[in-house]
Amino acid sequence: MRPVGSKYLLEEPLGRGATGTVWRARQRETAGAEAAVAGQPGETVAIKVLKEELANDPDVVMRFLRERSVLLRLTHPNIVRTRDLVVEGDLLALVMDLVDGPDLHRYLRENGPLTPVAAALLTAQIADALAASHADGVVHRDLKPANVLLAERDGRMHPMLTDFGIARLADSPGLTRTHEFVGTPAYVAPESAEGRPQTSAVDIYGAGILLYELVTGRPPFGGGTALEVLHRHLSEEPRRPSTVPDPLWTVIERCLSKDPDRRPSAENLARALRTVAAGIGVHSTPAQIEAADGVGALLAPDPSPAAVPEAPGAADPTQVLPGNAAAQYDPAAPTSVMPTSGPGRGAPGAADPTAVMPPVPPGQDSPPQPQEPHPWQTQLRAARDRNEQTQVQYLDPSQDPLRRRPQRQAPQQPPQYPPQHQQPRPPQHQQRPPQRPQPYAPPPPQQYYPPQHQQPHPPRQPQQPAPRPPREPRQPRQRSANPMRIPGLGCLKGCLFTIVLFIVAGWLIWELTPLQDWVAQGKSYWQAIGDAVSTVSTWVSELSGSTGNTPAGQ
Numbered sequence: 158m159r160p161v162g163s164k165y166l167l168e169e170p171l172g173r174g175a176t177g178t179v180w181r182a183r184q185r186e187t188a189g190a191e192a193a194v195a196g197q198p199g200e201t202v203a204i205k206v207l208k209e210e211l212a213n214d215p216d217v218v219m220r221f222l223r224e225r226s227v228l229l230r231l232t233h234p235n236i237v238r239t240r241d242l243v244v245e246g247d248l249l250a251l252v253m254d255l256v257d258g259p260d261l262h263r264y265l266r267e268n269g270p271l272t273p274v275a276a277a278l279l280t281a282q283i284a285d286a287l288a289a290s291h292a293d294g295v296v297h298r299d300l301k302p303a304n305v306l307l308a309e310r311d312g313r314m315h316p317m318l319t320d321f322g323i324a325r326l327a328d329s330p331g332l333t334r335t336h337e338f339v340g341t342p343a344y345v346a347p348e349s350a351e352g353r354p355q356t357s358a359v360d361i362y363g364a365g366i367l368l369y370e371l372v373t374g375r376p377p378f379g380g381g382t383a384l385e386v387l388h389r390h391l392s393e394e395p396r397r398p399s400t401v402p403d404p405l406w407t408v409i410e411r412c413l414s415k416d417p418d419r420r421p422s423a424e425n426l427a428r429a430l431r432t433v434a435a436g437i438g439v440h441s442t443p444a445q446i447e448a449a450d451g452v453g454a455l456l457a458p459d460p461s462p463a464a465v466p467e468a469p470g471a472a473d474p475t476q477v478l479p480g481n482a483a484a485q486y487d488p489a490a491p492t493s494v495m496p497t498s499g500p501g502r503g504a505p506g507a508a509d510p511t512a513v514m515p516p517v518p519p520g521q522d523s524p525p526q527p528q529e530p531h532p533w534q535t536q537l538r539a540a541r542d543r544n545e546q547t548q549v550q551y552l553d554p555s556q557d558p559l560r561r562r563p564q565r566q567a568p569q570q571p572p573q574y575p576p577q578h579q580q581p582r583p584p585q586h587q588q589r590p591p592q593r594p595q596p597y598a599p600p601p602p603q604q605y606y607p608p609q610h611q612q613p614h615p616p617r618q619p620q621q622p623a624p625r626p627p628r629e630p631r632q633p634r635q636r637s638a639n640p641m642r643i644p645g646l647g648c649l650k651g652c653l654f655t656i657v658l659f660i661v662a663g664w665l666i667w668e669l670t671p672l673q674d675w676v677a678q679g680k681s682y683w684q685a686i687g688d689a690v691s692t693v694s695t696w697v698s699e700l701s702g703s704t705g706n707t708p709a710g711q
């Protein structure tokens with residue numbers, strides 16, 4: 158059990174996410190005045206310990222401390238309460254109420270989709286939680302079934318939204334982890350995918366995706382790589398499943414609007430969903446059905462949506478993903494979202510997002526320096542680099558590590574590879590994380606290096622495989638049974654074995670046959686054999702005589 162601060166003890170992990178691990182934990186002592194809930198010794202709580210890379214980022218720590226009061230005051234029946242925030246050395250942790258129940262993702266996997274009424278009522282409660290947090294200026298930004306915990310109250314499922322503020326904490330441009338996107342591609346709003354400014358409307362988009370998944374079992378834009386999913390958010394309309402009633406579809410469509418200004422406020426969404434749930438049930442009255450049919454009128458947008466504070470460099474509107482960005486981007490912005498020339502301009506998916514550059518401002522000859530890349534771009538570039546490192550290459554069969562038998566090598570063994578491979582690498586190579594085990598590093602023509610790494614190497618002949626290194630002569634095999642190699646020892650062993658065998662056999666014959674009696678009676682060996690033979694022949698003749706007489710007696 159590991160202590161967290163002086164007040165809590167971690168007991169067992171409950172689950173692991175992208176931003177940290179959640180533990181079941183126990184309170185050791187009552188927390189101080191800085192905690193929202195002091196708690197009692199022995200009380201069980203849940204603690205999310207943020208990943209080390211987050212905890213080591215000064216940006217995140219600063220935001221963690223700054224937002225402490227916001228997170229601690231966020232209370233609502235459908236929000237998992239944050240009780241305390243712990244900063245201790247390189248550890249950042251959120252102490253929460255422990256919710257005894259599955260998360261919605263697991264529930265859906267185990268039980269399948271909900272009915273339209275149940276889905277509408279459950280999402281209405283999530284919308285209530287969002288309305289409360291938006292009113293307090295807090296945007297969740299990572300709404301998804303895994304962040305909805307299901308407590309059981311009076312025999313009913315009670316959804317509770319968790320992980321508030323985590324996306325915002327983790328969204329730090331200073332992190333090496335900017336290669337990863339903080340959020341979930343299947344739930345990312347188009348404006349977040351494009352790096353445009355975000356508001357509380359991103360949570361409404363998330364609620365729309367969640368609602369869709371609740372009634373169909375899967376999110377509307379899934380499958381493929383993260384970038385493909387993003388493209389679909391930007392360019393595709395959700396397909397309506399036949400099982401979704403009209404009024405519910407109206408709500409889903411409005412929540413999934415590409416334009417954040419068309420999405421309803423959280424408060425209106427909650428009201429609309431309750432109206433729909435009342436009007437699509439089997440016992441609905443005509444008035445309720447009529448109200449549900451007119452639900453579109455209830456879905457008014459939020460006149461003043463809560464803004465997501467921008468982390469510098471994290472959401473750069475000038476850096477976008479390829480696709481339909483041009484149609485949605487502010488043309489009056491000082492920079493363009495698409496390349497101003499070059500092949501594939503404007504074609505969805507054709508532009509390389511890593512090549513997106515602002516246009517040359519009037520009066521300037523050379524293009525400006527590329528700006529800080531958007532996290533998605535960095536991610537794409539990292540993925541591309543990874544691909545380059547693992548590209549298919551020619552491999553000399555003699556160098557194939559899978560084919561080579563392991564050899565015992567003396568420490569001062571001659572080099573396995575031609576001398577040029579033994580040259581010390583330039584320092585930047587040594588800093589690269591090793592991509593494969595060192596002893597099997599392939600020869601230069603087979604290995605990929607980024608251009609700047611290639612210069613220090615001597616000229617190569619890329620088409621010729623490296624000469625095969627001389628094989629190390631094998632050690633003569635040694636027989637462990639006779640390590641000193643005494644001549645004739647094998648034969649001696651056989652003789653000894655035979656003698657022991659004879660002794661044992663002789664003892665058994667003496668003990669188990671009438672030999673002892675015969676010797677006692679003074680019979681000679683041959684006399685005893687003769688007696689035995691005559692006894693046996695008498696038995697045989699008696700036996701054949703008795704079988705030959707039987708038919709005559711009948």
Ligand SMILES: Nc1ncnc2c1ncn2[C@@H]1O[C@H](COP(=O)(O)OP(=O)(O)OP(=O)(O)O)[C@@H](O)[C@H]1O
Pocket residue numbers: 171172173174175176177178179203237253254255256257258259260299303304306319320
């Ligand atoms: N307050 C809590 N009480 C009980 N279990 C919890 C609590 N908070 C989270 N969990 C459980 O811990 C697990 C991990 O939670 P976490 O929030 O890290 O997962 P995640 O949402 O998939 O991750 P992330 O949002 O970081 O990608 C989940 O399975 C969740 O059910």
